[in-house]
Amino acid sequence: MLTARLYYANSYVKEFSARVVSAAPLPTGNYAIILDRTVFYPESGGQPADTGFLDTIPVLDVQEQSGDIVHITPSCPQQQTVSGRINWQRRFDHMQQHSGEHVLTGACRQIVKASNTGFHLGQVSSQIDLDIDVITDGQLAEIELVANTMVFNNVPFRIHMVTAEELSNFPLRKQPAKHYDSLRLIEVPDFDCCPCGGTHVNATGEIGLIKIRSWERKKNGIRLDFVCGHRALTDYQGKNEAVKDLAARLSVPPAELAAAYEKQADRLAAVSKELATARQELCCRLAQDLYAQAPETAGIKIITHTLANVLPAAVGELARQLATYEYTVALIAGVSPDNTKTHLVFAANPALTPAFNMNTALKAALPFLDGKGGGSPQLAQGGGAKPSGIPAGLTAAQKVLTGK
Structure with a gap:
């Protein structure tokens, strides 16, 4: 039974x-x-x-x-x-989403002549797959309008239990995958009809609202991500709160958010450019000071220096700047802003290689930092998780280069 x-x-x-x-x-x-x-x-x-x-x-x-x-x-x-x-709340949510899938599929067939090749009802949103290669924002807006017009018209869903011989009497969007003695059909009159064993609302009005959230290309088709009913309300409430918060932060009405964002982006780009220029100038001046103060042995300067509260890029920039000076080797370390990581960049003026090998010097320093890295005779870099080992690491690297 x-x-x-x-x-x-x-x-x-x-x-x-x-x-x-x-x-x-x-x-x-x-x-x-x-x-x-x-x-x-x-x-x-x-x-x-x-x-x-x-x-x-x-x-x-x-x-x-x-x-x-x-x-x-x-x-x-x-x-x-x-x-x-x-659990009625869960059931009715699924009824709204599944019913919305039928209506959305009907709208897709009407607007872009696409067939639904797959459906997934997720915990947050649902997806349908369409057998088309491209879709435009204008088409998506039209699909939403047609689908929600069906919702607002409160068209009844019809359930038919039919035999295989009776199938030809119905405008099926797709034929059954195999033979059945009897089938359950779900129909939105003059809009969508297909075999389906799922749960649905009595009429389209109970779907409440259908909102397409996004789309993506998936294999050989297009996947639409959508929400219906209470999910659509929750989605709207969340996005509305986010818009209100951003509008308040930028001191503009919600309708002017895009323009305010562009203005802020332009300001950020200008400030970033100024900051990059200032950093470059600061790096050049620091390099000049370090070069001037560094002792010289047999016409060669080996400069060691540690930067605090910096990102790896700043360490590399200083090392490369120092290596532009003739007969100069730069052994530069940097400690991250959270004081948990260190970065080493060793650079040599081309006139000193391969006699002074930066990769060899780096390999001597890394064990003191519990680090890893590598490079060439002219430039090597690496990092570790032990900032306290920097002094010993730089000393070891210097001994490898000088033999003292």
Whole structure:
């Protein structure tokens, strides 16, 4: 005996009583409960399963197996007859999303002549896949308008249980994948009709609102991400709060946010350019001071210096600047702003290589920093997680170069 699916005729039934047909333990420690009838929807067709209770026992998942509906529970019912109750908030949310998929698909067929090749009802949003290569913002806006017009018109959903011979009487958007003796069809009159075992609202008005959030190219088609009903309201509320917050921060009305953003972006670009110029000038002056103060041995200057509260780029910039001076070697270290990481850049003026090998010097320094890195005789760099080891590391590198 196959489980009677009460939701087929009425998706609004929330409670029911049923006879326990079988109850089997599972390897997970849960139980697989089969009833003679149920309102619990099993995971299928891109729609997640219902949850709820059998008496006081939680229903964790619902699956279909060979025509039977299997309720997964953490314990076994003690009575032969149980009372079931679904999580209505979850069910109605799924009804809104699945019904919205039918309407959105109908709008896509009408506007861009696209067929729906896949549907997934997610926890936050849902997706449909379309068999087209491109779509424009204008087409998306038109699809939304057509879909929501159907919502506002409050068109009834019709459920048909038909035989295989009766299928030709209906304008199916796609034919069944295999032969069935009977099929359940869901129809939005003159708009969409297809075989479907899911749960739906009575009329399109209960969908509330359909909003396409985004789209992306997926394999050989287009994937639309959308929300309906309460999800659309939650999405709008979140985005409205974000817009209000940004508008307040920029001291402009919401309608002027884009222009204010462009203005701020231009300001940021100008400030960034000024900052880069100032940093370059500061680096040049620091390099000049370090070069002037550095002792000279046999006509060669080996300069060691540590920068605090800097990013790796600043370390490299100073090392390269110093290496432009003739017969100069720069052994520069930097400590990150959070004082947890160090970066080394060793650079030599080309006239000193390969006699002075920066990669060899770096390999001598890195163990003191618990670091890694490498490079060429002229330029080598690396990093570590032990800033306290910088003095010993620079000393080791200098000894390798001088032999002292």
